[in-house]
Amino acid sequence: MTYRFSNNIRNNPADRAAFDALATQVFGLSFTAWYQAGYWSDRYIPYTLFDGAEAVANASVNVMDFLWQGKPRRYIQLGTVMTAPAYRQQGLARRLMQAILHDWQAQCDGMYLFANETVLEFYPKFGFERASEVQHTLPITPRSTSDIRKLDMQNAADRALLLAHYAQSNPFSALTMVDNPGLLMFYGMSFLQDCMYYLPQQDVVAVAEQEGAILHCYDIYGNAKQSLSDILSVLASDETHMAYLGFTPQNCPQCQAIPLAGEDHLFVLAGKENPFATHSLRFPALSHA
Numbered sequence: 001m002t003y004r005f006s007n008n009i010r011n012n013p014a015d016r017a018a019f020d021a022l023a024t025q026v027f028g029l030s031f032t033a034w035y036q037a038g039y040w041s042d043r044y045i046p047y048t049l050f051d052g053a054e055a056v057a058n059a060s061v062n063v064m065d066f067l068w069q070g071k072p073r074r075y076i077q078l079g080t081v082m083t084a085p086a087y088r089q090q091g092l093a094r095r096l097m098q099a100i101l102h103d104w105q106a107q108c109d110g111m112y113l114f115a116n117e118t119v120l121e122f123y124p125k126f127g128f129e130r131a132s133e134v135q136h137t138l139p140i141t142p143r144s145t146s147d148i149r150k151l152d153m154q155n156a157a158d159r160a161l162l163l164a165h166y167a168q169s170n171p172f173s174a175l176t177m178v179d180n181p182g183l184l185m186f187y188g189m190s191f192l193q194d195c196m197y198y199l200p201q202q203d204v205v206a207v208a209e210q211e212g213a214i215l216h217c218y219d220i221y222g223n224a225k226q227s228l229s230d231i232l233s234v235l236a237s238d239e240t241h242m243a244y245l246g247f248t249p250q251n252c253p254q255c256q257a258i259p260l261a262g263e264d265h266l267f268v269l270a271g272k273e274n275p276f277a278t279h280s281l282r283f284p285a286l287s288h289a
Contacts, residue, residue, distance in 0.1 A: 003057075003092070004050040005099070010040055018055035019048055026082040039185040044289070046080065047096045057083040057092035061100055062183070062289040067169070067176045068275060075273075076104045078113040079289040097126050110273035114264040114288060128267035131276040133260040133283070136245045138229065138252065140215060142236040151196040151205070153188050162188060162196055165205040165221040170284075172220060172228045174250040175275070177287040187286055192218065199234055202226050206235055207246075207286065213239050218246035218285045228252060246285030264288075 009015040016035065023029045034040055045061040060080040066073045078100065083092050105111065112131075115123055120130075151158040163181050170176050177183070187207075188196060195209045195218070204222035208215060215236045224231060232243045249255050257280045266283070268274045275281055 001051070001090075004052075005048070006050065007045055007047045007061075007099075007103075009046050009048055009055075010035070010042075010044075014053060015048065015050070015055070018050065018053060019046055019058060022048075022055040022058060022082060022084060023080065025084065027080075034182075034186050034189060037185070037189065039182040039189070041182045043180060043182060047099055049092055049096065051087070054084075056087040057096060059093060059096040059100060060289070061104060064287060064289075065178050065180065066287075067178055068174075072178075073109045073273065074107075075110040075112060076100075076108045077287070077289050078111070081113075081119075093122070094125075101126060105269070105272075108272070111269035112283075113267050115267055116263050116265070120265060123267045127270050129270050131266045131268045131274060133266055133276065134248075134257040134280045135260040135282065136247075136249050136252070136255045136257050138232065138243045138245065138249070138255050140229070140232050140236050140240050140243045142238050142240050143230075143233040144238065145201075145234050147199070147201055148234060149198045149200070150194070151198055153193040153196060158196075158198075159185070159188070161198060162205050162221075165198075165203075168221060168223050170220050170247060171222070171224045172249050172252070173247040173284065175248050175281055175284065177284050180287070183289060184286060186289075192286075197235065199231065202231055202234070204231060206231065208235050210237050210240065213241050215240045215243040216246065217243050229254065246282075248281045248284075 006015055009019050020031050043063040047059050048055050049057040062077040064075045064077050166184055195207050197206050204220055204224050206220045207218040260282055
């Protein structure tokens, strides 16, 4: 069967709607509100196969810029890999993977993806190899304060506040995603819209949520003048005793690194950069596409 290919669906309303229908069918995920809000940039590039007007398979390129050891690095993250149920077992995902590798392998410092348990044997066929990530934890002593404000992601001023602090990056992170407000707002408009907090005294924005005695701090943005522990102690509820960080902290002797558990497994393209081979790291939680 002959399929039509496109890697420019963002600018084609009919193709974009068909892609969104496939994402909704496979993942229960819609990109419509994100696009309409203006946050879908050219950093997110779906490679899509169509049967007529219907999107039947996709693998997306995410152009990711990081700071690692003080140097800018460009990595390509693959994501939104999906095939409509009626079109599986036809090699469509293979065709898309080959096209992406052809177009991008020479244009980046590294390439990676996250795979669930059902496809762990698929990606090594294209030269990807498993890599291990770590989770950093930090003991916390809560410090009660009323000087903290939850941001309203439906409010334009609060969104602007978040993005202004994001532009200042995370001062505590060893591996930092930069210049990708679109991906941040994908989280801010959906899964983590209730997890954005502004700390006026510290002048930082934190993305965090409480789970019992555990504070999950996904990221911190701003030119912080206080320590990581001080900021987390203000965020923490009274029963908190431990913070789980969604990023790799630098200069944090109190932090402990443990294997990162979860359903997704990191794969890195062999022959390109792989900082995970020599360092205890994780990609920032909010850089997952």
